[in-house]
Amino acid sequence: xxxxxxxxPVTAVPPPGWPTTEAEAAAVQDRLRTRVVxxxxxxxxxxxxxxxxxxxxxxxxxxxxxxAAVALDAATLTVVAExxxxxxxxxxxxxxxxxxxxxxxxxAALQGLAVAPDLVVCDGYGLAHPRRFGxxxxxxxLTGLPTIGVAKNPFTFRHEAPGPRRGEWAPLLDGTEEVxxxxxxxxxxxxxxxxxxxRVSLDHACAHVLRLAPRFRQPETTRAADALCRRxxxxxxx
DNA sequence: GCGACAG
DNA sequence: ATCTTGTCGC
Numbered sequence: 001x002x003x004x005x006x007x008x009p010v011t012a013v014p015p016p017g018w019p020t021t022e023a024e025a026a027a028v029q030d031r032l033r034t035r036v037v038x039x040x041x042x043x044x045x046x047x048x049x050x051x052x053x054x055x056x057x058x059x060x061x062x063x064x065x066x067x068a069a070v071a072l073d074a075a076t077l078t079v080v081a082e083x084x085x086x087x088x089x090x091x092x093x094x095x096x097x098x099x100x101x102x103x104x105x106x107x108a109a110l111q112g113l114a115v116a117p118d119l120v121v122c123d124g125y126g127l128a129h130p131r132r133f134g135x136x137x138x139x140x141x142l143t144g145l146p147t148i149g150v151a152k153n154p155f156t157f158r159h160e161a162p163g164p165r166r167g168e169w170a171p172l173l174d175g176t177e178e179v180x181x182x183x184x185x186x187x188x189x190x191x192x193x194x195x196x197x198x199r200v201s202l203d204h205a206c207a208h209v210l211r212l213a214p215r216f217r218q219p220e221t222t223r224a225a226d227a228l229c230r231r232x233x234x235x236x237x238x
Numbered sequence: 239g240c241g242a243c244a245g
Numbered sequence: 246a247t248c249t250t251g252t253c254g255c
Contacts, residue, residue, distance in 0.1 A: 056245075058246055093246070095243040101246095102245070124244040134244070155244050193244085245246050 009232055012067065012087030012108035018100070025097045026131065033133040035141045042146045042200030043118045045207035049074040052117035053221025054110060054139070056102045057229040058089060059237065065089050066236055067105035068228035070221060071115050074211065077220045083112030084232040095155075096130045099138040106135075107142060109229075117145065119200065119208060121221040125149040126197030128157060128172055128179035140198020147197030148205040150219060154182065154193055162191050167210055181206055185213040192217060 019025040043049055052071045058064070064086060071081040085108035091100035102124075110120065126136030126149040136149030154172065159182040162170040166187050172180035172195070180195030183206050194209050196202050212219035218226075 056246085058245085060247080093245060095245090098244055129244085149244080151244050153244065156242070 006082040006084065006228070007112060009066070009084040009086045009236065010108050010112050012065070012085040012105040014090040014104040018090060018104070022094055022097060025091070025100045029131045029133040029138070032138065032141050033131060036127070036133065036137050037199045038127075038196065040146070040199045040201070042204045045204055045211055049118040050080055050115055051119045051121060051208065051212065051221055052110065052113060053121045053219065053223075053225035054106045055123050055222060055225035055229045056105055057233040059233055060089070062237065063089050064233065064236055065105045066229050066233035067102070067109040068225045068232055069106070069109040069113050070224040070228055071113050071117050072212075072221055072224065074208075077212070077214075079224065081113045081115040082228060083109050083114075084228060085109040085112060086232060086236045098124055099135040102135055103138060103142070106139060110139070110143060120145050120147045120197070121208070121212065121219055122147055122149045122197060123222060123226075124151050125155060125180065125193070126195040128155065128174070128193065128195035130156075132179075134195070134197075136195065136197030146199040148200055148208065149180075149195045149197050150209055150222060151193040151195075152218075157193075164188055169206060178202075183209060185210060186217050189217050
């Protein structure tokens, strides 16, 4: 009872009415952003939780996208469930509109999990976004699940260098507004950039990330999903 | 107008 | 994201 079979990939299709233009996509963000829940602390970081990581990989040559969702037991960081999805690329990469490129496949992978996660960790941003509605917030609103964003770059935001020790952080600022944190997950290693997605506080988001990253810069959820979506992309290639 | 710009 | 050799470290 310890193996976690990965179901065959499901096929991801953008829902009817999926935006085609940048103006349509930005309008969708402006409409959905009002549904982000910001006043919940979310699952306690020390609770027994199932945390899912989601990631997406691309083959632009073949116009193929593969997504993976991996659910981990947060206490042991062992895999509880996995799912993958493949489809056609539904939107070009445009800074600020990443979600429209990633969500159809990412959502299909998440929905393929045999276990409902207590928290979803996304690659990218949540409220740290020009319209305060990045990928993590978008995925949160669509699923209703608590979500956070963990990005590898500061995007357009500014920050001071956090202290050198694991757990130290500095505010990630859009002007004077704190939209996330530059969080050091490993001593002497570049920080990651954490922001709230949906139904989680920034304090809890950072605590979860630290617990999920005991050894490497990135949370284990992200590492597992990254490895799996790359595998799924290769497997989808004739 | 030009550059910067999650993945 | 993706293209890519050797190289440093556990």
